[in-house]
Amino acid sequence: MTNPPSLEAEALRLVASRYPHALGATLGGSAAQGRATPSSDLDVAVLLPDSDTSRREVIRHEGRPAEMFLHTVADLPEFFAWDRARRRGTVLFLYDQGVTLMDPHGHVSRARAQARAVLASGPPPLTPAEWERGRYLLTCFMDDLIDTQPADRYEQLSLADSTLREAAHLLTAHHSAWTGIGRWLPRRLLSADPERGKALLDGHQVVAERGDPAPLAAAVGQLLDLLGGPLREGYTQYWGE
Template sequence: MNDQVSRAKQSARLIIETRYPDCDAALLAGSFVRGQATATSDLDLIVFNESVADSYRESFTSDGYPVEAFIHSSTTIREFFRQDRERGRPSIQRMVTEGLVLRNHALLAPLKAQAQTELLAGPPVLSLAEADRARYFLTDLLDDFIGVTDRTEGLGIAARLLEQATDFRLRTSGHWTGQGKWLIRSLAIVDPVEAKRLTDAFEAYFRLDEKQAVIGLLEQWLDAQGGRYFEGFSIGK
């Protein structure tokens, strides 16, 4: 354990002792645990208290760190497992799996085992209707990108397109997706070649206003799932 992680863990333990002295268990998760912390990284804490009926989160600073604390019981966190699995974005499973134990309790072992099992199993397979919906909305946004001539509008469309296309690639391929920094990171984990193609293509647009690499790549991704989709799509009918 390096000095950065050791200091973070020491500060996290102090938070648990002073702010949550009656908790049953606690974990330190996030970028410090993964060795990816930056100057602005916060301490992500999961605090277990079996007496709480509803989960909640708190944000505060301590010992120079910004802190995000997620307070759960073993029941409420399992509900978050379910929600994250359904949306294909395993934020809480990842935090529980990787979390360093700050205060131990018998409830942790089965929760860690469940979180790891769900991570390894992957998300639910998209239904045909869900895949078609994703294909339609990516087609629609890609057409907006192709047609836009105003640079300012193009930047906004491209930002949305980067997120939507990455999510499309991951979910239609049966993989977990992510949010923020975990979106591209999730693609890089399962397909580093396509992740680099994606970043290179969007770099060409953002830096040089060149669209073709983005268009060509996303059309390939659409083709792999049946191609562009517009004619015949219906929702809410």
């Protein structure tokens, strides 16, 4: 599946009209991957001269919302490091997998090479304290989910969401893989571990559709066994961790 050329042309018109001093631009997200729908927004990374200011803007152009990731050339390496530290790599993937809209001076090509090098290094590993906290939180969410009464659907659904998010955080970290939020959570989860990731997602779906937490709890139990087992009594969190 490919995008209609109009999306790239629309994004280029946006950059040209709103950021005429841009040094380069890339179209990413669903539009770059051929998954855009009529209501999809545009994710656009724009490189600016160092005299400008790095920022993030959400605007509307020609009736379509657009999320603009604006960085000066000097700021971009520092932002890439920050993007890696949070383990999602949002803008790193935008440059790595995006479609170049304009690159008159080669800045986008160099940024793409930098992004790919950072992505190849993977996200930073979790610290021992982060692993313990993650195991403890996931154990708590699983226990509470199992104990929730079927009539308490609001609580059950909230706990299922929290369980899935924490499980995805730990499973992707176990594989030294990138994580995500929103629609990118299942995509990153399945990419990191197709079998265990699908078990978690299927279990979450069963809670939502049938109110049965058993499959999700079973998938979480298998994940916790992989990471050293559930963590309850004996867990200690020190101030500042």
